[in-house]
Each structure stands twice: as structure tokens, then as C-alpha cells.
Amino acid sequence: MQRKTVQREAIQEVFRNSEHPLRLEDILAQGRLLVPTLNRATVYRNLKLLVEIGWLAQVQHPSLGTIYERADLAHHHHFHCNSCDRIYELPGCVLNAAATPEGFIVQEHEIFLSGLCPACVQPAP
Numbered sequence: 001m002q003r004k005t006v007q008r009e010a011i012q013e014v015f016r017n018s019e020h021p022l023r024l025e026d027i028l029a030q031g032r033l034l035v036p037t038l039n040r041a042t043v044y045r046n047l048k049l050l051v052e053i054g055w056l057a058q059v060q061h062p063s064l065g066t067i068y069e070r071a072d073l074a075h076h077h078h079f080h081c082n083s084c085d086r087i088y089e090l091p092g093c094v095l096n097a098a099a100t101p102e103g104f105i106v107q108e109h110e111i112f113l114s115g116l117c118p119a120c121v122q123p124a125p
């Protein structure tokens with residue numbers, strides 16, 4: 001019981017320390033720095049549980065597969081850097097009702113952007 005709690009705590013700590021949405025691989029790698037015995041099945045089980053209790057949100061990315069992020073974030077979109085492979089949250093939204101023909105009511109949308117992040121555009125000094 002104790003061990004299970006430690007592992008879940010480690011996964012939550014990974015998200016508290018990260019400003020980026022994470023893939024299972026990222027969570028596993030970063031979680032192992034905290035709890036070296038962490039394995040894929042445990043991480044997967046705990047992610048599922050954290051989604052169920054509403055602490056994490058699960059997003060299906062068209063090219064990266066499932067990504068996870070804190071559930072308490074305001075509406076935002078995702079940017080994937082093709083160079084460093086990081087996923088960024090882009091706050092805010094440029095889409096508005098004007099993008100929709102009359103008669104349509106938009107209830108949700110997803111936008112996935114990809115390209116180069118600022119760190120990759122600017123070569124290190």
C-alpha cells in the first residue's frame with residue numbers, strides 16, 4: 001500500500017515539475033529519477049487513475065499518440081517541436097465564433113501545431 005502511494009506521488013511530482021504535457025515515456029523517465037523501481041505498467045495504471053479522478057487530462061495527439069497534462073489548465077492548444085521533440089502548451093485561443101458559418105454551434109475543438117520552438121530557432125550563444 002505504502003509503495004503504491006509513493007509511486008503515484010512520484011508521478012504527480014513529475015507533473016508539478018514539468019511545464020510541458022508529457023508522454024508515458026517522459027513520465028517513466030522522469031519518474032524513475034524519483035523512484036528508480038517505477039515501471040511502465042505502474043505508470044500506466046496510475047495515469048489511468050489520475051485521469052479518472054480528474055487530476056490529469058488525456059489528449060489524443062494525431063502524431064504523438066496519448067499525452068497527459070494537468071486537468072486544471074484553461075483552454076489552450078499544443079505545439080510540438082520537430083527538432084527537440086518537446087510538447088508545449090500555447091495559452092489562449094485565436095479561434096472564435098467568427099470562424100464558423102451561421103447556424104453552427106461549436107462546443108469543442110482541438111488544434112495541434114508543429115514546427116520549431118524558440119529554443120531550437122535560436123542557436124545557443
Ligand SMILES: [Zn+2]
Binds near residue numbers: 081082083
Ligand atoms: Zn525545440
Ligand SMILES: [Zn+2]
Binds near residue numbers: 075076077092
Ligand atoms: Zn482553442
